[in-house]
Amino acid sequence: MVREIAPPDTGLAFAAMRALRTDLADEAAFVRHVDEVQRPEGYRLVGVFAEGTPRAVAVAGFRVAHSLSWGRFLYVDDLSTLPEARRLGHGRALLDWLSTEGRRLGCGQLHLDAGVGPERGDAHRLYLNAGLVISAHHFARLLPAGD
Numbered sequence: 112m113v114r115e116i117a118p119p120d121t122g123l124a125f126a127a128m129r130a131l132r133t134d135l136a137d138e139a140a141f142v143r144h145v146d147e148v149q150r151p152e153g154y155r156l157v158g159v160f161a162e163g164t165p166r167a168v169a170v171a172g173f174r175v176a177h178s179l180s181w182g183r184f185l186y187v188d189d190l191s192t193l194p195e196a197r198r199l200g201h202g203r204a205l206l207d208w209l210s211t212e213g214r215r216l217g218c219g220q221l222h223l224d225a226g227v228g229p230e231r232g233d234a235h236r237l238y239l240n241a242g243l244v245i246s247a248h249h250f251a252r253l254l255p256a257g258d
Contacts, residue, residue, distance in 0.1 A: 127158065127170040128191050145172075154174050168196035168201055206221075
């Protein structure tokens, strides 16, 4: 079952999110950050819940935004599945839910950035099989704190 995860249930997403965001060490800090920093900026969570499991086995974090190049779009910040729940259709179910939600919200496009490397091949196949295309390169630079 796919359903949105709203406060006070944010912690139900922690284990699945940690499979992707391995630097997350503390569930309470995760909940606080999502609920106090990201949600006020429009971030939402949706999860897949397997029968008999209280916590999500797969999650997506997303937001709606606007840009001159894409218009109104849905951006997927995070898409993660517990290792033991992979290859069972949960990621595809989330992408389908996100596409439906994007259309419902008047978005013309869905976007996500994907990390690269040999360990990301399964995720890339999922995205391509779900109809996403590689449309850009994403460039980044760390900005050191000022003096």
